[in-house]
Structure formats: structure tokens, C-alpha cells
Amino acid sequence: xxxxxxxxxxxxxxxxxxxxxxxxxxxxxxxxxxxxxxxxxxxxxxxxxxxxxxxxxxxxxxxxxxxxxxxxxxxxxxxxxxxxxxxxxxxxxxxxxxxxxxxxxxxxxxxxxxxxxxxxxxxxxxxxxxxxxxxxxxxxxxxxxxxxxxxxxxxxxxxxxxxxxxxxxxxxxxxxxxxxxxxxxxxxxxxxxxxxxxxxxxxxxxxxxxxxxxxxxxxxxxxxxxxxxxxxxxxxxxxxxxxxxxxxxxxxxxxxxxxxxxxxxxxxxxxxxxxxxxxxxxxxxxxxxxxxxxxxxxxxxxxxxxxxxxxx
Numbered sequence: 001x002x003x004x005x006x007x008x009x010x011x012x013x014x015x016x017x018x019x020x021x022x023x024x025x026x027x028x029x030x031x032x033x034x035x036x037x038x039x040x041x042x043x044x045x046x047x048x049x050x051x052x053x054x055x056x057x058x059x060x061x062x063x064x065x066x067x068x069x070x071x072x073x074x075x076x077x078x079x080x081x082x083x084x085x086x087x088x089x090x091x092x093x094x095x096x097x098x099x100x101x102x103x104x105x106x107x108x109x110x111x112x113x114x115x116x117x118x119x120x121x122x123x124x125x126x127x128x129x130x131x132x133x134x135x136x137x138x139x140x141x142x143x144x145x146x147x148x149x150x151x152x153x154x155x156x157x158x159x160x161x162x163x164x165x166x167x168x169x170x171x172x173x174x175x176x177x178x179x180x181x182x183x184x185x186x187x188x189x190x191x192x193x194x195x196x197x198x199x200x201x202x203x204x205x206x207x208x209x210x211x212x213x214x215x216x217x218x219x220x221x222x223x224x225x226x227x228x229x230x231x232x233x234x235x236x237x238x239x240x241x242x243x244x245x246x247x248x249x250x251x252x253x254x255x256x257x258x259x260x261x262x263x264x265x266x267x268x269x270x271x272x273x274x275x276x277x278x279x280x281x282x283x284x285x286x287x288x289x290x291x292x293x294x295x296x297x298x299x300x301x302x303x304x305x306x307x308x309x310x311x312x
Contacts, residue, residue: 001084002028008082009039012073013092029095036095037071041088044206047079048136050089054078056137056182057205059128065120066201068093096201098193106189106224108245114192114220115249117200118184122213123254125182134182140211141171144281148273151280158304163273170270173212179260183216185209188223214260217246218267265308276303 005028006020015037021029026042045053058078060067071092073080082090101110140146148163173179184191185207193201224242225235243264250256276299283292 004084005039005041005082006030008084009090009092012075012080012082012090013071014074015071015092030092038068038093038095040091040093040206041082041084042206043086043088046136047089049138050079050091050206052134052136053205053208054091055132056125056128056134056208059132060121060124063124063127065124066096066117066199067205068096068201068203070094093203096193096203098195098199098201100189100192101194103189103227106242108241110194111220111224111242112245112249113198114187114200115217115246116252117202117249118187118216118220118246119250119253121184121202122181122216125213126177129181134210137182138209140185140209140215141167143209145274145278148277151277153280156300159273159276159300162269162303162306163277166266166270166273169266170212173263175212178255179214179257180212181210182208183211183213185211185215185219187216187219189227192220212260212263212267213254214256214264215267215270217250217256218264218271221246221264222268222271269308272299273303275299 002020002022006017009015009020009030010017015030015032015034017030017032017037019031020039021031023029023038026040026044028039028041030037030039054070055078057067058070061069070078071094072078073092078091080090082088146167148167149160152160152163154160184202184205186204187202191202191204193203195201221239221243225239247256247261276296279292279296279299288296
């Protein structure tokens, strides 16, 4: 498969790729003498959705924001069609500088800078939406991943009720231009690169969506508490310190109302239920590993008991 991808990419793009390595099912590292490129090969989103996403990230790049530039094909296209087992869509990115920080490094200083970058991202999102009409990138609740009641088992009545309540509460929040628009949607450890000069590059905009801006703050706070808390202090204090750091950084670049900040725990709960629903959506529940069972049980108990990851 990788050899076929290598041959196809070299026919399509003006780069000499020497080797291709799988990173995920959809992302492939392309090694050249000039450095690494990354090919996204997927039909996860339609051509129109992907093209709109790419126009958005190209705009961010043109504004000097930290995203990976996209390489045009020999046909001067941003997206190309390629036939493997079936026809797929491919996008080629220049490899970004920097690396993923170790989980233990996601401290208040780093998260403040991340918050600042998210504030700038949202400022540019508003500018982009004033220039372009966004037709194909969906509102968050239209995406299949938010169909919680479709995937969470019917026998889990308590969690289904909580999930339904969270969805209803957020859907009923008025969509003000100051609070709602294009967001990344999945900003966490694996989608943020940091170089030696503390410059941030955001990658993997495939899940970008129209949502309340505060969700882009809830995701890294949730992820830091879920994966980066090292246990040397009280988790409540840790959650409060990183939340304050992200919000402080954000407000250096953008404004966010106190009304929306009060809803931060609600959006963190949305992210938590989102992750639990994804387990049912993508894992084979008939053949769960011991680790998957442990993780599912942990989430189930926490959600059922309405345990809040964040207290502000």
C-alpha cells in the first residue's frame, strides 16, 4: 500500500518523495531530501468540506498564523483525487517545525501561550468569515460524532439523560457573532507542535467546525486534566491554574464574555461525553481489551456520578 501511495504522490506533486511511512490510517509521512511532508489521504469529509477547510487554513497561513502550508499539485490543485482500493482525496502538507511536548510539560506557562494562540486563531476566524461565506463546514451538532444517543447504549439510561441535557443546554445558547464561529475543534497535545523558540503550530484541522469559541478552550483544559496531571498537587488546584492560564493568554488576543466563561465546565462535560460516545462509535464493544474496559468503566462511573473535572 505504501509503495502505491509513494508512486501516486510522485506523479501528482512537484516533490521527489523517497519513502512513505504510515502515521495513522489517514496520515502518511513523506520523506524527501528537502525535509518531511505529510499526505492526508481520506474520504472522511467530502471534497467541498475539505476544500473549505483548506481555504480556511491557507488564510490563516497567509496571516502569519502557525499552521502547515499546503502544497499545490502539478495541476495547481489543493486537493487531488487518487485511486487506491477506491478513489480517495489527498492533501499534501509541508512538515511543520517543532515537536509534540511531553505530557508533563503542559504546564501553566505553556498553556497560557496556547490560550494566546487560540485567541488569535478565533480573531482570524472572524476575519475569514467576514470575507468568505462558510457553506460546507458544519455546525457542531450536525456532525455524526455528536449523535450521542445513537451510540451510547440504551441500557445506560443515566448517561443518556445527562448527554441529552448537555446537548440541549448548549444548543439553546444564543449564537452571537462574538461567541460562535469557526474553531479548530480538537486542540490538544497531539495537534500542537512547539519549537525551541516556543512558537506554536496547530495541525489537523480536519475536525474544524462551527461551534462556540469556548469549546476550543475546553478541549485543551480537558485534555491536560485527563492526560497531563502528574499527581504532585491537588487536581482541583491544577485545573484552576491551567484554566486561568489559558483564559489569561486568550484574553491577550481576543475577548470572551464572563457569561461564556461561566459555561466552561458545561463545555468540558460536552467533551467528556463526546469522548465516551466515540468509544462506542469506534471500538468493537464485542471484543474490548482489558485496557478499553478499564477506560470505559472509568468514564461511565465519572459521568454517572456527575463528577466535574473542573471547578471554577
